[in-house]
Each structure stands twice: as C-alpha cells, then as structure tokens.
Amino acid sequence: MEMNKTKHMHGRIKNLFLIFFCSFFLFSCATDDKRTKKTDNETNNQIQNIKSSDNHLNNNQKTNLSQNQTPPNNSQSITPTANIKDEEKYNVVVQDVPLKEVLLALAKDADLKLDIGNNIKGNITLTAKQETLGVILERIAQIHPIRYEIKNKYVKVIADNPFYKNYYLDYVNITRTSKSAVSLETQIGAVGFDPKLSAGNNSNTTLNNISHNDFWNNINDAIANIINDKQKDKQKNNGKTDYKNIFINPEAGMVSVKTNTKNHQKIGKFITEIMQSVNRQVLIEATIIEVELSDSFQAGVDWSRIRPEGQYVQSLTGTNLSTAPYTLLKYAGSDGVDTATIKALAEFGDIKVLSNPKITALNNQMAIMKVVDNKVYFTTSVQVVAGSEKVTQTLFETRVHTVPVGFVMQLIAHINNKKNIMINLRPTISRIVGYINDPNPQLSDSNVQSKIPEIQVREFETMLRIQSGDTVVLGGLMQDKTINKTSGVPLLSKIPYLGALFRYSSNQKIKTELLIFLKPTVY
Template sequence: MNNKIVTAIAWLGLAGCSHVSQITPSTGHIDAVTPPAPVAAIPQPVKITPFVPAPKAKNREQTYSVVVNEVPVKEILFALARESKLNVDIHPSIQGKVTLNAVDQTLPAILERLAKQVDLTYKVENNVLYVAPDMPVLRTYKVDYVNMSRDTTGFIGAAAEIASTGRSASTGTAGSVSTVTSNGTGAANSSRTAVNSESKNHLWETLIQNLRDLLAETDKEVIISRTASPSQAESPATTNEGSNPAQPLLNPSQTTLPPAASNARNAQEERDQARAEYKTLFAATVIASPETGVISVRATSRQHEKVQEFLDKVMASARRQVLIEASIVEVTLNDTYQAGIDWTRLGGGFNINGSLGTTGIVSPSGVAAAAGSVSPFVVGYSSNDISLGLRLLQQFGNTKVLSSPKLMVLNNQTAVLKVVDNLVYFTIQSQISQGLTTGSTNLQSVTTTPNTVPVGVVMSVTPQINDLGQVNINVRPTISRVVSYVNDPNPQLANANVISRIPQIQVRELESVLRVNSGNTAVLGGLMQDNIQQASDRVPEVSKIPFFGKLFTARSDFTIKTELVIFLRPIVIQNATLESEELQSYKQYLPSMQLQQKLDESAN
C-alpha cells in the first residue's frame, strides 16, 4: 500500500517538471472558414425521356354471335349470361322482343345494342350481370366558364342634311290648312348611312335553356311498376267473328255493333287501363349553379349520353381563344404616291380583288368579308410577320405607328382597347337681366357643365373561331384627334364677354366583318385625308412696319396627304402556355428569363 502511494507522488513530481510546448496554433485551426464557391450560371434543366415499359400481351376478349328475330329480351340475356359464365339478375319490369343480328361481337357491344331497342341499363359486378330499367338518375357535370353575361352594342353612321332649295308657306282657313311650295321640293333632302351591331354572350342562361329543351325532346314514359299482366297489356284485338258470339243488348236504344268491333273496343280499353296503371311520366330536371360551375341533370342513361355530347361540343367551342396582333399605322405619302399606297409593288404576298377608291368589301386570299359590313378598302396579306409589312410601307413615305395592341380573346367575346386622352371642355349657360340704364345688362348667374370627349385610339374586336382554325372577326377601329377649337356663338355669352371654346374633333373609323386564317395578316386601308399646313417667314422688326411690312413677309400653304393602314393578325391558341409554339416567343419577357440572361452575360 505504501509503495503505491510513493509511486503516485513520484508521478506527480515528474509531471510538474515536464516541458511546456511553445507552438502557436495556426489561424483557422478549429474554426476554419470555407471559401465561397465560384458563381456560375444556372445550368439548363436536364430533359430526361421517361421510360416507357414494353406493352404487355392482352388476352383477346371473348366474342359472341346472336341472330334472333322477335325473341324476348329475357331469353337473350339468359343465353348471354350462360355463355359468358356470368350470374344474371334481371328486373321484373324488363319486357319486350328483340330482333338482332350480331356476329363476333363482345358482350358489352351486344348489351349496348340491346339497350337501344329495350330501355335497360346494365352493369357487371362480382361476376354478376345486373339488368334494370333505364330509370332517371342524377348526375353532376362540371362546366368551367366564367359566370358573366355580356352585351355589346355598336353604332357607326353618317348623315348629310341638305337644305331645301325652295320655300314653303302654310296658309290656313277655317277648319283646313294648306301648304304652298314654290321653286323647289319643299322638304329637306337627307342622306343617312348607319350600321348597328349587337352582340350578346349569355352562355350560362343559354346553356341551361338548351339542356332543358334537349331533355324535353328525349323525355319519355318510364315503367316503375306493373299491376296488369303483360299479356293483357300487349294482347292484340280479336277479329275472329266465330269465337265471340253476339250477346243480347240490355238497353234496346243502344246502337248494335258487330262482334268484331265490340271485341276490339274492349281490348283497346283494357290496354289503355293497364298502361295508365303501370306507367308514369318522369320529367327530366336541370339544376345549375353558375357560381360554382356545376350542373346537375336528372335523366335516363340515354339522355345523359346526349347531355354529355352536347356539353363537350359547347365547351370545346367556348374555350377556344385567339391572340390578335394589330398595328395601326399612319403613312405620310410622298409626292410620288399621292394617289395612295400602290399595293401591287409590295410583292406577291398581297392579293387585291379591287381598286383603290372602291367602296365596299373585297375578298383577298385568306380573307373573306361578310355581307353587310362597311370598309373603304380591304386587302389580304399572306405574310406571318407584321413588321415586314411595316418595313415595306416605308417606300411610300414616312410611317408612324399610332398603336400596336395585342389582345387574347375567347371565342365570341368582345375585347376593347382604349388609349385616349379625355379632353375636357365646358358648356356655359348664363342668365342676363336688363340693367337699370338703357342698353345695359346685368349678368346674374353663369352655369358651367364639364364635358369630356375621348381623343386617341379605340378598337374593339369580336372573334369567332371555327373547327378549321379560321377566324371570323368583327373589327372596329376608331382614331380621333383635335383639329381646332371653335367659340360658342351664343349671343348671351358674347354680351357677357365669356368665351366658351369647344374642340373640333376629326374621327377616322371603319367597321368590317372578315375571315382570316390563323397566322395570316389582314390589311385594312384606304382611309386618306389632306392636312393643310401654313408656314411663314419674315424679317424681324421690318415686317412689323405698317403697309411696307408685308413686302418682307413670305407665306406658303402646303398640303400633306396621309393614309391610315391597319394590320390585323389572328393566331388561334391551342394551348395557352408559354411552352406552346404560338406563345413561346413571349417567354423571353418573363422576369426569370431576363435574370437568367443577365447572369449569362455576367458569366461571359
């Protein structure tokens, strides 16, 4: 024990005499800082082709042949169940005879053909074939469409009132009035042209009413129970005179009927009574919730097939949409083309079926105008690039793009583009009273009413897209600008030294209905106008001298002729995503794509 204590004390002494290390730990020995990874461009996503397993062999479905003539449907169902090794449950209301010729057809195909002759429904569950009458059932359909009703009205017209060339006077006598006209026609001459356009889009209201009309056409009587024997209801009238001898009449005044007619009448009455006992009319029901996009229909299976077919066609048409690219260009014509743009110099892309100055509709390739529309000049252009047409127009003069909108529009919906300045002007009404002195007036009150008039570009389009990708478009562009201001000639305002300036607006507009293939460009042009501009040069100070100043002043008037051209290009959108071919060019404008482009530029 003592030896262990001595040994421990010796170890402690040696530990106190040990050498202490003087090595300084290096920087970051424990908390080392990891250098940041170099910034690199985000790699492109790797496209991996999904693995598609090889198709597995499928057993050939069993086929059957059924050739019958006026055979009860129950017997056919039992035979099919026996051959297909299925158990069968048949509702007691299933009745009727079937004539069928089916060779090498599957069991569902034969049952579908039977269901078209006899009102029945079937299903197979747990190796049991259930057959029941085609009773009305409630099914729910999803209709994804906005709950909105839109009414669009438009009016474009012009009127010219020409004053009467003669004078008319009215003279009256007791109980009569006569009109005397001299040197003319008496009544004012007028010329008016107007086009009223109206578009109504009430999809939900129309859809519900159409479904009710569709079910009303296919509604029928459904057997729910039988209180009379089938033989009584279906037995034909007996016409054999020897089988039913005549019975003496209880009422001598009753008209004597032949035995055959009496038996036929009794059989008909028994049949009518039997039908009245076991048939009830089931009216189909439509329950719609436009707010949630749900329609519930209570109808038979046959009716549900027609409802589903109708909804598929309606929604396929209503969900079509089109991207409309438009450019409104004003061309200031040079001296060579004062008669307007020469469309024949633009190459074979244009096809004109008319001449400049012709009022009406022309039908170029790819563009078919509807009757009744109004357009000064329409020309078709088969190019797929609007910018190409703009560059070609520069050879006729200076071009100025007034507006270049792009609109995505659903089928038969109206889109409106409005880029205007609401110009404000005031209408002034003053009340003036006679002053105390002779010839003087006193202004009592002045009432001003603000009015606004839009000045700029307004454009409305209503497209209709058919199954072939052709677009029927109703287009109406309106371009307006301020020409000058005129003063209100109200004498009361002049007496009160009040000036009311009213703007004079110049309007250029057209309305047309045309058909364009998807991707082609339609051109509407021919709206020409002359702008008279004045320019003056004078010698400073000298031109202000009375009488002699005009000798040092030069004034010139010149006319600038401009033509308005509208490019219209519809593109039918099959898939409204940026991955689609039609919208892929717009993907570069996304913020993420622009950020990616900047990172790529910084990395390079």
C-alpha cells in the first residue's frame, strides 16, 4: 500500500516537471521570435536609410552642383522601379533644373555611360511617372533641341544640329502628261442671207482634261516647304527648282535631306502617307452589253425588276448627241455583274456582249483600255496636167488612212484611305455602219471609186464616285436602226417588172440599248 502511494507521488512529480519544461520552452521561443522581428525591422530601416541616402540628386547635392542656378526649394527625384518587359521605368520630378544634371542623373540610375556635348544648355521642368528611359529622353527632345542615341551601355546626347538623312521611295522615274478633249459642234445655215449674219447659229462645246504627274518634282517642293528651305537657287533646271539642302536621285529612288530631328520626323511621316496613297491600286472590270429591245420594252431596260435595291440617276441626254435621242442611266449597287444579271437582261430582248476588258491603274494615274480593229481605207485624188501639143496627163495620188473601230476607255481614279473611288471616265464604242463613195467629180470621170467608211461613235465623259466592290451601270444609250429584208420566189422574183409580183419587201425597225457595267476593286 505504501509502495503504491510512493509510485503515485513520483508520477505526479514527473508530470509537474514536464509541464514546467514545456512552459519554459514555449517562453524561450516567444522571446526569440520577438528578437527576430525586432532585427528584421531594424534591417528594413537601414535599407530605407540606404535608399534615401542613395538619392544622388537630393536637395543638398543639387545645391552643391548648381549653387546659384537652381533655387533651394526646387527638388527632383529619379528612382528606378521594377523591371517591366526587361525595361526599367522611372519616376522623374524636376523643376527648373539644368538639363545636364537631369541627363547625368538618368544615366547614373540606368547604369549607363553618358557622352554629352558641350553645347547642351538650358533648364528643364519635367514630371514623369513610370516611364522608360527612351520615353523620357524623347519628351526632353521635344522641349530642347537635342539628339540622343542609346547603344551598347552608352547614352550619347548632342545638340540637334542639321544632319543628312536618306529616304527611299519606290517609285518609277517618269513624268506623265495626259490630255483628252470632247467637243461638240453644230451649225445651222441661214438660207438667202449673208453667211456673216448666221454666225449666231453656231454652237461649239469643248471639254478638255489635262493631267500632269511629276512625282519627284512635287516631292522636292513639298519637302522644301516642310523644312522651310529659303536658301534655294533662283535658277531652274528644266522647270525644276534646285534646293541646297535637298538632293533627289530619281534613278536610285532616294531623297537626301539636311535638317534637324523634328523636321526629319515630319518628313518621314509625310513620305509614309504619300507612299501609302500613291501605291493604292484599283482594278476596273468593264462589261459592255448591247440589248436588242423587244416590242414590250421599247422604253428600255427596267432595272427595278433586276436590281430593286440599287440607286438610279437618269438624264434625258448623254454627252454624245451624234445620234439622237440618247439617254444616260447610272446605277449603283453592291452586287457585281454576274451570269445571273446578264441572263436577267434577256427578259428585255436579245443580248450581245461586245467586250469584257479589265485594267489595273495606280492612284491618280491615267489608264487607257483599247480593244479595236484599225480599218484601212484609201482616198484618191486626181489631177489633170496639160502638156505640150495639147496632150493632157492624168495624175493619181492615193493616201492610206486608218480608223479604229471597237472599244476604247480612258480613266483616272482617285482612291482615298476609306476605299472610296472618284473616277473620271470616258468610254467610246465605235463601229462601221456603211460606206459612201467620194463625190469628187474627177474620180467619177475617171471611173475611180473611193469608198469612205461611215463610223458610228457612242461615247460619254463623266465623273462619278463609287465604293470599292460596288457596280455602276452606265446605260440608256438607245439607238434606232432599220433593216430592209426582201424575200421571194427564186428566179421568178428577179424577172423585170413582173418580179415584184413574186417577192416581198419589209422594213424592220430595231431599237437597241447600250449598257456599260463598271466594277472597281481597290487592293
């Protein structure tokens, strides 16, 4: 019994000892943790003190660097931040501080070596937050005339004096001048009056188009205006002005300009926009269709039955009045000329596709599309020369002439950056409708026939605006023609006088409408 009490007493002492030991251990750990936190706080304070002392452009140092140039209350701070996309960003706050000091501080914080010119002068006020070194230097360059370069751990800053820079322009060395004219003349004679009194009956209408494209000379003058180059030579070489600070070599496609950085930036932007404009191209797809109208549609093609969603503009007369009456129709739609459209035209009569040419043109450059047959005809002149002893001599002179018959179209297209197109268009369709003999009496006396072709010309000249991919229909050009047909009984119909009883003659009037589909596509 006493032994059990002794064991029980020893167990209670053992438990108390364990509780005491654990309490002492926990207290020791808490004390160490407090000491550790205290040490960390002291370390952080030291780091902050080091960072604060590392600011090499604090107020005291700034006063030492520029004793009388900078007011004591001015302050600046240039501190690097964490790397973002492998490029450090900085915060800069300076007010009326010498530019050299700011550049030195930036180079030191960026861990770069600085080469700076002696002619860098002036003070600067700048605030930048989380910006890279290149952005900050670019902002400084917008305020002060400096030029900088960052390369191989070096920063080079010099004054922005004029320097040469080469620009390369991919454009052909050519000057183009194109001219076209459309004229209409009418004259009404006054019978029984003096011809001088009928002068008021004359009517003459002429439309002249002139396009002059001198790319390199225009670039030369434009750059001279940008850099305000007043030191230009008074002498002109072939109508082109020579400038002292601009050198152009069209054969190499190069322009060399001497000016400062700001002007070089303006020139670079100008050339980029110019080249984007002149390099735009447009593909013109043309389809010329002639519709022989049926009796039910003598008024012409009803476009509302084919393209109800289109827009139409119609006038009573076109520009060519050689064969009246003519009407002009303009249709604009988003659908092109496809097989379904052509088949739909068959509802109004027999259709015939005269031509389907395609041409590509640069912006503001004249293009000519020509699909013709050069028909040859001759004119003969007869001259009778009296010789000696009452002997006459007849001289014949024959001249060769050609006339183009077919389709000719010339156009100039202007394309803006939204792919809107303004086109100056002049299509011409010509064909031979017959021949007439030269009425020269000398040819008749000599039994010489000289046939001159009769040419039918249908053309118009217009200006229109259209979106890329849309289709324009120029139509309504109508013409009446008569076809004489004779049929009869073979042999009997050719008997003189009695043959009329065995043959039948009819005159058929046919009305045709000419349609021109145009689809420009910018690419």
